Amino acid sequence: MSVVLGIDIGGSGIKGAPVDTATGKLLEERHRIPTPEGAHPDAVKDVVAELARHFGIEGAIGVTFPGIVQHGRTLSAANVDKDWVGLDADALFTKATGQDVHLINDADAAGLAEARFGAGAGVDGVVLVLTFGTGIGSALIHNGVLVPNTELGHLWLRDKEAEGWASDRARERDDLNWKQWSKRVSTYLQHLELLFSPDLFIIGGGVSKKADKWQEHITLERSKLVPAQLLNDAGIVGAAMMAQEGGRGQDGQTRKTSAVKPAEKAASKAQKK
Structure with missing residues (x-):
């Protein structure tokens, strides 16, 4: 251990x-x-x-x-x-x-944790973790490897930053019910589908505890969507994962922190055959 x-x-x-x-x-x-x-x-x-x-x-x-x-x-x-x-x-x-x-x-820390131990465990391909709160945080993971600092909450959408229009704070500020908010989120996620074609969206942040209120109202073209599982522990777990792998290599470059063990990848591929 x-x-x-x-x-x-x-x-x-x-x-x-x-x-x-x-x-x-x-x-x-x-x-x-x-x-x-x-x-x-x-x-x-x-x-x-x-x-x-x-x-x-x-x-x-x-x-x-x-x-x-x-x-x-x-x-x-x-x-x-x-x-x-x-x-x-x-x-x-x-x-x-x-x-x-x-x-x-x-x-990114929350994304690593969810991809390794939470809702994305064992999922190959592109996993996009989004945290909805004061803003919109994002973590893009491909075959278990994090692409850091994507900051997709700052994408420009409908003449506004996405997080200023579709975050949980925006829902509260504009006094939206869950169905109204879900319509905005659907528009945002559909835009991300066109850009990244994720196999799986994982929705985190405070809204993940209330998935029963909004999940059925989300409309996507082809990607699967699930709420996050680790909730408030995700950041702590992801930070520990990064530290265990040293954070940076000898050349000062950030290491690729794998969210999925090689053995898990092999088992997943074997099941698909």
Whole structure:
């Protein structure tokens, strides 16, 4: 059993737990600390260090971030302090904790976890994980390999950013019932179908808990759609998966983090024959 600490940075709280990366199970109850007001890097690093001390798990630590993460640097800051832009966050957190820390975009982390241990387990081809909340996060996975930082919530759709029109926040803001909101989501997903031809859509975020209210109203041309399974644990699990694989290779490039084990792929292909 390989135990890795995963930490998920959210807008209101920063939570973590040790993860058995062989099963995707949390080994202790999540510990949550409120996100410091403004989410400045120095304040957030102190919380991450506190969580590391709380659990006392040796080895690498995986941390999610609500923005673009490339080669350990955070390159966007939509809902956090602008000092994150261009920051070597891997180095900041590594120094703060005294352990190797590897960051990953929060939606990418959720996507990895869902593809390996959740609704996408064993699925070959293209899996597109979308998290509907304040915005729309996305994770694109092909045959178990993540294509990082897709940011598909920012696609331009009907003269608007998609997440400003079809997110869960937009549903609440515009006082839409679930059927009305589902019509917008269907338009968005059909656009993604044309661009990526996914075999499977996995819908996460807070709306995944209420799939019975909207799923039957979603209309797609050819892709299958299912709600996410891991819910609030997905970011923690995905962060731990990334950290276990080292986050970056010796050349500084982000490693391809596989969401599906080779043995699982072989078994799946054998079943199809």
